[in-house]
Amino acid sequence: MTEFLLGAALFVLGTVALGLIRILRGPDDADRMLAAQLLGTGGVAVLLLLGVASGLGAVGDLALMLALLAAFASVAFVTGVARPDPPKPVRDPNALPRGDRS
Amino acid sequence: MSMSMSLGLVADSFLALLILGLAVWTIAVRGTYAAVVGFVAYGLLVALVWVRLAAVDVALTEAALGSGLMGLLLLRAAACLPRDAAVPASGRVGRVALRVVVGVLCAGLTAVLAAVVLQLPEPAPSLAAAAAQVLPTTGLGNPVTGVLIAYRAIDTLLEAVVLVLALIGLWSLAADGAWGGRPGALRTREPGAALVLLAQLLPPVGILVGIHLFWTGANHPGGAFQGGAVLAAMWAIVLVAGLAAAPRVDGRRLRLVLVVGPALFFAIGLAGIWWADAFLGYPADWAKPLILVIEAALTLSIAAALGLLLAGPPAAEPGPGPVVGAAGQLSWKEQSSTDEHR
Amino acid sequence: MSLALSLFTIVCVSLGAVFFLAGTLGLLRFPDTLTRLHALTKADNLGLGLVVLGLLPQVDWPLGALKLIAVWLLALLAGATVGQVLGSAVRPPPVSGAGESTP
Numbered sequence: 186m187t188e189f190l191l192g193a194a195l196f197v198l199g200t201v202a203l204g205l206i207r208i209l210r211g212p213d214d215a216d217r218m219l220a221a222q223l224l225g226t227g228g229v230a231v232l233l234l235l236g237v238a239s240g241l242g243a244v245g246d247l248a249l250m251l252a253l254l255a256a257f258a259s260v261a262f263v264t265g266v267a268r269p270d271p272p273k274p275v276r277d278p279n280a281l282p283r284g285d286r287s
Numbered sequence: 288m289s290m291s292m293s294l295g296l297v298a299d300s301f302l303a304l305l306i307l308g309l310a311v312w313t314i315a316v317r318g319t320y321a322a323v324v325g326f327v328a329y330g331l332l333v334a335l336v337w338v339r340l341a342a343v344d345v346a347l348t349e350a351a352l353g354s355g356l357m358g359l360l361l362l363r364a365a366a367c368l369p370r371d372a373a374v375p376a377s378g379r380v381g382r383v384a385l386r387v388v389v390g391v392l393c394a395g396l397t398a399v400l401a402a403v404v405l406q407l408p409e410p411a412p413s414l415a416a417a418a419a420q421v422l423p424t425t426g427l428g429n430p431v432t433g434v435l436i437a438y439r440a441i442d443t444l445l446e447a448v449v450l451v452l453a454l455i456g457l458w459s460l461a462a463d464g465a466w467g468g469r470p471g472a473l474r475t476r477e478p479g480a481a482l483v484l485l486a487q488l489l490p491p492v493g494i495l496v497g498i499h500l501f502w503t504g505a506n507h508p509g510g511a512f513q514g515g516a517v518l519a520a521m522w523a524i525v526l527v528a529g530l531a532a533a534p535r536v537d538g539r540r541l542r543l544v545l546v547v548g549p550a551l552f553f554a555i556g557l558a559g560i561w562w563a564d565a566f567l568g569y570p571a572d573w574a575k576p577l578i579l580v581i582e583a584a585l586t587l588s589i590a591a592a593l594g595l596l597l598a599g600p601p602a603a604e605p606g607p608g609p610v611v612g613a614a615g616q617l618s619w620k621e622q623s624s625t626d627e628h629r
Numbered sequence: 630m631s632l633a634l635s636l637f638t639i640v641c642v643s644l645g646a647v648f649f650l651a652g653t654l655g656l657l658r659f660p661d662t663l664t665r666l667h668a669l670t671k672a673d674n675l676g677l678g679l680v681v682l683g684l685l686p687q688v689d690w691p692l693g694a695l696k697l698i699a700v701w702l703l704a705l706l707a708g709a710t711v712g713q714v715l716g717s718a719v720r721p722p723p724v725s726g727a728g729e730s731t732p
Contacts, residue, residue, distance in 0.1 A: 222673075
């Protein structure tokens, strides 16, 4: 069971690491935020798997804290803690599906 | 067993490469916000590394401070910069020589560090056994808390004081007219219903988790800094959602909360000179209750200090946030004030 | 009994891992931010949910299990909120001047 859980943790870590390509590529800061968000959730899953696999009970508290703070960065990012410049809020006009969605 | 060990090795190597790659990218990327997002992700990965090293205490601190609160702080800092100002794409061609010198110096430093690491004695010198041996006299079960509050209490006391000093430094950035007032709003845009709901649902759970982390810190990973950081985060989300305004920084009660932790720590430490014949010593039978009292007060002070650090310096009085227009409309009242700085 | 529980864990965790993979692929392959957001929330809700479900038999009852469930519920709340706030930030802004509606 330990091997399986470690393997699963590695697999999930691998997938969310793949998602980090979105952080590198963007194109938009909101897209990067999405990748960080996925890394947060994936990180929680990896932690839980690692914690059970290695019998570190306290990892549950860490996962709890990460889940608690999961929305933090995105919320800060979007509510304009980040961005006080109005002409171009959090979006890139080119990425908008405005035209092709009825 | 060897199977799981080799799997662990694969996971560790993968994690290390991932972190190095992300770190390099975060430094190299030109957009300020992209760098902040990279840093948040980097903090998460570092927390995973600490778990792999079985240092859950450090992982908790990294997750709360490094990834959670620092992300918010850096986003605020980025907002104070003109958009993409930190991108001197050209105009530095003449400084190639300087860059080469810096690069050579960095490479030299790295080489020296690598040499030192390679020459470390093989069974690393450790005080772990000695620390574990004396731990029962403190009544604690978590050796990290033992080190922080008993063996190296002076460090922790000074850290708590530094936090207050940092806050004083931040407050001193306020304009003269704004002194004593409230920190400016943590948002520039109307929060929206989903965020308000989150800010209503999350704090009760978060306060419970924060207190749990402080309480469990005596025997399991956790402690005052981690618990205080979670409490501060909950405060920050209430501020971001606009459910409450930050308090005036000249409030007597607020300042009491800020100093109660370090002051109590210092007072009990002084009393130790009579009780236990040493500054910051604890009498044998009273060690654990005293430590818990100190930790509780520290948790409160750390939460207040971190929350106020996030809230920023006091702003001019009539500006507790933008005037909210009709639902869904963005309002940019703060725009004028930010433009003046550009 | 123990074998059945182990099997349960393996099936659920594997399914959860598949959802993480699907979410990542969606994040990488979908054409714009809103559809990527859609992919992300699948990984958030189902991926983590199935991992938690699979781990439940492996932790001590009731505290460890309750903690796991709390983690999932918090992640759900965070995922839903992030979906809302990021989604409304990326969406084309409402035409100012109430009453107008786009066809």
